Amino acid sequence: MNALGHAHPKLIEALTEQANKVWHVSNLYQVEGQTALAEKLINLTFADTVFFANSGAEALEASIKMARKYHAVSGHPERYELITFEGAFHGRTLATIAAGGQEKYLEGFGPATPGFVQVPLNDLAAVKAAISENTAGFLIEPIQGEGGICEATKDFMRQLRALADEHGLLLVLDEVQCGVGRTGHLYAYQDMGIEPDIMASAKGIGGGFPLGACLATAEAAKGMTPGTHGSTYGGNPLAVAVGGAVIDEVSKPEFLEHVRRVSGRLSQGLSMLADEYPDVIEAVRGRGLMLGLKCVKPNTELQKAFMDKGLLTVAAGDNVVRLLPPLIISEDEAMDAVARIEAVCAELSTKSTAGKEEVSAS
Numbered sequence: 001m002n003a004l005g006h007a008h009p010k011l012i013e014a015l016t017e018q019a020n021k022v023w024h025v026s027n028l029y030q031v032e033g034q035t036a037l038a039e040k041l042i043n044l045t046f047a048d049t050v051f052f053a054n055s056g057a058e059a060l061e062a063s064i065k066m067a068r069k070y071h072a073v074s075g076h077p078e079r080y081e082l083i084t085f086e087g088a089f090h091g092r093t094l095a096t097i098a099a100g101g102q103e104k105y106l107e108g109f110g111p112a113t114p115g116f117v118q119v120p121l122n123d124l125a126a127v128k129a130a131i132s133e134n135t136a137g138f139l140i141e142p143i144q145g146e147g148g149i150c151e152a153t154k155d156f157m158r159q160l161r162a163l164a165d166e167h168g169l170l171l172v173l174d175e176v177q178c179g180v181g182r183t184g185h186l187y188a189y190q191d192m193g194i195e196p197d198i199m200a201s202a203k204g205i206g207g208g209f210p211l212g213a214c215l216a217t218a219e220a221a222k223g224m225t226p227g228t229h230g231s232t233y234g235g236n237p238l239a240v241a242v243g244g245a246v247i248d249e250v251s252k253p254e255f256l257e258h259v260r261r262v263s264g265r266l267s268q269g270l271s272m273l274a275d276e277y278p279d280v281i282e283a284v285r286g287r288g289l290m291l292g293l294k295c296v297k298p299n300t301e302l303q304k305a306f307m308d309k310g311l312l313t314v315a316a317g318d319n320v321v322r323l324l325p326p327l328i329i330s331e332d333e334a335m336d337a338v339a340r341i342e343a344v345c346a347e348l349s350t351k352s353t354a355g356k357e358e359v360s361a362s
């Protein structure tokens with residue numbers, strides 16, 4: 001998504017410079033920008049290797065295939081099943097709707113692709129009970145986006161890592177939504193005291209240009225030898241040129257510091273509204289600039305009211321409205337959003353008709 005807003009000068013420069021060179025070459029040739037972006041990601045994360053795709057779902061498909069292949073080449077082809085979590089969203093391809101397990105996305109598309117079992121989030125006992133001789137690993141969003149800004153606790157993540165190590169399983173993260181600076185860290189896992197084996201990244205990494213990536217350790221990727229997977233446009237020169245510029249910007253310590261500072265102001269302002277209007281907003285969730293308002297009234301009603309005030313938000317599961325502003329948002333703009341949300345709260349609140357004084361959101 002538009003992590004750096006629209007028409008960011010660095011992204012325009014990267015894209016137009018590349019547009020004047022080559023747009024596409026066969027993946028029989030080495031693409032300089034691909035190597036450069038992969039090296040940046042490898043330096044900044046747990047990864048030893050990166051495979052480029054065009055979207056989040058494709059990055060997940062690569063991740064799922066890699067987890068299965070890892071066990072197949074390790075002599076355990078029966079270990080093909082990933083344990084996933086209720087409320088998850090991993091994309092709209094046949095495998096990723098099965099991984100997400102949500103009926104509304106599976107309905108009408110025939111039998112669900114096998115190889116996924118689902119348990120409640122943050123429920124370690126359920127995870128342990130679900131591990132079988134077919135288990136390949138765990139697939140989890142550190143913070144569920146579509147599911148309603150539901151966070152996996154740090155403790156739960158550490159326990160999953162420990163279980164994976166104990167049973168020879170892979171920890172696969174979906175950071176398509178929560179990655180690339182969204183939480184105030186380049187990737188959300190970096191603030192959770194763990195490292196994954198495989199991780200899917202997309203959305204923000206393209207800054208609005210289609211790009212996805214599957215990051216992995218050399219060990220987890222050992223089955224993905226040349227020819228086992230591929231993509232015509234994945235890692236396209238234009239896409240990786242933009243992706244390189246995005247990562248250069250977002251990985252700057254002062255940029256991530258900015259995200260955390262604005263997030264602090266924004267979530268404080270929103271929490272005050274939740275205190276003031278408990279009949280409209282039940283709670284504020286999330287981290288960084290990935291925030292959710294757990295609504296008392298239907299979330300679609302709030303989303304529409306926000307839109308009428310010129311504020312774009314997105315509904316999510318669990319009756320939550322998500323706030324996912326561009327990461328370059330200023331503190332003033334964040335407070336402007338709080339003021340608009342406050343105006344909607346005042347309209348929808350039953351007690352506001354009693355002439356309640358306004359809360360100052362500063």
Ligand SMILES: *Cc1c(COP(=O)(O)O)cnc(C)c1O
Nearest residue numbers: 055056057089090091145176177
């Ligand atoms: C959006 C999203 C996807 C799918 O990405 P696409 O680019 O739409 O295919 C996968 N996982 C998560 C967590 C997402 O938010």
